[in-house]
Amino acid sequence: MIDFFSEQWTLLLAGERQAVFFWISLYCFLILGYSSVRQLRCRRWPSVWGKLEKSGLRKVGGTAWSKSDQEYATDALYHYEVNKERYQGKRVSPWVVIASHNARFLLETQMAKIHKRGEDEVRVFYNPRNPRKSFLILPGWLGLAVSLAGALLPGFFWLRANLF
Numbered sequence: 001m002i003d004f005f006s007e008q009w010t011l012l013l014a015g016e017r018q019a020v021f022f023w024i025s026l027y028c029f030l031i032l033g034y035s036s037v038r039q040l041r042c043r044r045w046p047s048v049w050g051k052l053e054k055s056g057l058r059k060v061g062g063t064a065w066s067k068s069d070q071e072y073a074t075d076a077l078y079h080y081e082v083n084k085e086r087y088q089g090k091r092v093s094p095w096v097v098i099a100s101h102n103a104r105f106l107l108e109t110q111m112a113k114i115h116k117r118g119e120d121e122v123r124v125f126y127n128p129r130n131p132r133k134s135f136l137i138l139p140g141w142l143g144l145a146v147s148l149a150g151a152l153l154p155g156f157f158w159l160r161a162n163l164f
Helices: 002-013 017-042 101-112 141-163
Strands: 047-060 071-082 085-089 121-126
Touching: 002 017, 017 141, 047 101, 071 101, 071 121, 085 121
Parallel strands: none
Antiparallel strands: 047 071, 047 121, 071 085
16 A cells, blocks of 8 residues: 555656546545535534624725625624533634625525524524534535535546546
8 A cells, every 4th residue: 555655656746647636636535525524523513592793794805906806704793602601603604705796695695594583693503522613504415515526526536547
């Protein structure tokens, strides 16, 4: 096994496409595989009702020359209580999404998925091992499927091209 990785490394340094694709595939498998496991774990987090202080979109980066170049991110502040201890959260989702002015609708769609009760109460999902970590939206099945596909498909194509 060590010989195989050593050979792929040597081929990579020589600029061989198959080795470049192998290392990219391995990287995708490790990073997106980890992301998939993390998303599955987050989906099991318990929830409590919290108080929403603010929610919306905020401008990211400097002032853009044109409106379409301006970037936005979600902006939230909420408080919640776990085991009689008070916490504050800012994260809306495990996915950090930055969108251009023209793609703000993606962020607005994400914000619409927040579970609300009344005007200022929101469902807060928190890590039971570390209640300081929280989100207002859990990872969805589509995001999990995309992560798994990104983790597995490059390796599948590499194997298919090199073994069959």
